Amino acid sequence: MKKTLAIVLTMGLALSFVGCGSKEESATAETTVAETPAEVVTEEAEAAATVEETAAEASTEETAEAAGDVMSYADFTAAELDSEVVVETYVQAKQSWWEDKATFYTQNEEGAYFIYEMPCSQEDYDKLVPGTKIKVSGVKSEWSGEVEIVDATFEIEDGNFVATAKDVTDLLGKDELVDSQNQLVSFKDMTVEKVAYKNEQPGDDIYVTLSKDGNNYEFCLEYYLNGSDEELYNLVGGLEAGQTVDVEGFLYWYEGANPHITKVTVK
């Protein structure tokens, strides 16, 4: 009797351990649940990226059929808003990579193109260092005055070009300034009027008001462009009214010229 009981008990225990062995599955299930949020985001990001990508792919295909050839900067400037465009350009700076999309400041020998939220893997993003030549197919768009290429796709090509800053100080306040939109430009002997953190504390954009000949102009240190450059961020954040500076940056547009600062020299 005792033996029988012992055997039954042992069997029962053994089976219960086997059952507990399925804990592995439980634990896995829990891990999966815990990881779900990240997956959800990734999926949503992928979805968003794919929506854009699909549109871009469609537009690229049609572009190839309709336009086919790569446009000159003059052709791009003349192209209607919301029309499909194809350009060859060179990466000058990367503003951000977020959810498989990235924003680029690009320029060639003729002019500059701001490529907004282009679907791009992290791997490709790492390859797109300044100077890299890319062929971009997308749609010409305008957002608050900033002309950009959206819903774009790209391919990396052979070639290299890094722009040097063009001095546009004399164009400040003039209509012609917009012709240099998105280019790497410089402004000499500007006077610091005001410096303000976006949220009144470091960690986000810095708004800088500079003046020339009594007129104020708005500049911005875009956090996603070069907030990680601690030296530049601290330098700009620490600028004081009355200082004279030379400034370099990309001639971004937001309801008017709003250069995104990349370099500051205090005189």
Next chain:
Amino acid sequence: MKKVFISFFCMIFIIGSLSGCHGAKQSKGFDIPENFDESKKVEISFWAKNDTNVVQTAIYNKAIEDFQKLYPNITVNMRLYTDYGKIYNDVITNISTGTTPNVCITYPDHIATYLTGNDTVVPLDDLFASEKYGLGGSELKFDSPSVSEVVPQFLDECVIGDKHYAIPYMRSTEACYINKTYVEKLGFTLPETLTWDFIWQVSEKAMEKNADGTFKVNGQNVLIPFIYKSTDNMMIQSLKQLGAGYSDSEGNALLFNDDTRKILKTVAQYTKEGAFSTFKISGYPANFLNAGQCIFAIDSTAGATWMGSDAPLVDIAEEKLVKFETEVMPIPQYDTEHPKMISQGPSICVFNKSDSQEVLASWIFAQYLLTNEVQIAYSETEGYVPVTTKAQRAEEYQDYLEKEGTDTDTHYEVKIKAAKLLMDNTENTFITPVFNGSASVRDAAGQMIENVTKAVRRKKTVDDAFIDALYKDVQALYHLDQQGTGIGQGKNDLGPLPLPSVILLCMLVITWVLIGIYVAFEKIKEKNKN
């Protein structure tokens, strides 16, 4: 001795096996400590959002400063965002690394996703009821509102499944900010209740041009009569007003229907005429409105300080500002007898941590954000409404409302009108069902309007075939074809228990029964011996 040893061995194994099974579920939960230990230093992180409004930052800073004076052992480290989406993404990233903030300003849709993690967000019902530290608790060092003093409708919006996972912080809705001067110049009079037909009609008329190509109504080269900031809300509210499907509490996406098709076709029609665009495509509605390049700008009441010729916050050059009379009205309606508008605005959630004192400190701080000092000050920064009746009825807040239009800063007319709009229409507000994935349904709703608007601008034909394809693409891309996967359904039917589990459970029962028999048998035997 041998029997005792065997019995002991068996018991140890059984306990071991059972506790092993129990260990598979790593639920930590949160037990409210008996007392808050004020001798212990606690550091908590608070992720907040402002509307690119520095006054709001100042109010958060003051709230933290005042709170830390009351509780010197608690240090609150704030991280500010200007975008709820970024908070959401950062929280998600930090869930996987176990580094979530302690307190976070967020939306219930987002919390529903956070909840798919294990014990991430603290359910607050027990904390609400805590005599010492709950809402209006006896041991709190500030005048906290009681549960009944939180606007019930706003509190209900924080229920996910059957528990409160947040407390409301501020509430807003959407408003239509109107260039009344231009509406009247075009020969129209604003109706008592704004309708979609009226907006489309005026917008169409506004597209008339002079011989030189400028628009007759503003004499400029640019005019987009109707701009919508949040196309998600545009679709959601339209469907609600039409009584059409959007989503249900079971987590089903119902928005791919014929009413949506009609809405999209209308959007396409007026986009083609140049009468409609969106924030994502063209820019901030406020900038166009203030430049005299937009007649109907729909945006949150929390964006009221940016709207109108005398707006305290302006993003365009002074020389571009145009003088006009601004009217603030509820969003357009399909059924004027039964107006419906969305209730939105930030809520506050508390994240779970292994240290219950840290969680309690977080809860106390979250609750501090409901005090009159914070509620009134923050609501006055924009067209927000305090979430407590205690703050709404306070003399200070009533005085603020009465001073509407007496200056163009604190008492800016448009801002106070926007706040009153929500207070007058609280019973007409609604929220959408919250479940894991509800944020995707929302994104899909807006994406369809954006895609249709873009397509028309790119000279594509938006017809039934286009919309069919759009439905299919959006459903697949946002995984909305996998219906009923949300946690909102709460009681998922997991199907019958698998056979191995049934066998296992039976064996466990038999084992325990046999142990019982054995022990009883031994006892009887021992008794008989004696």
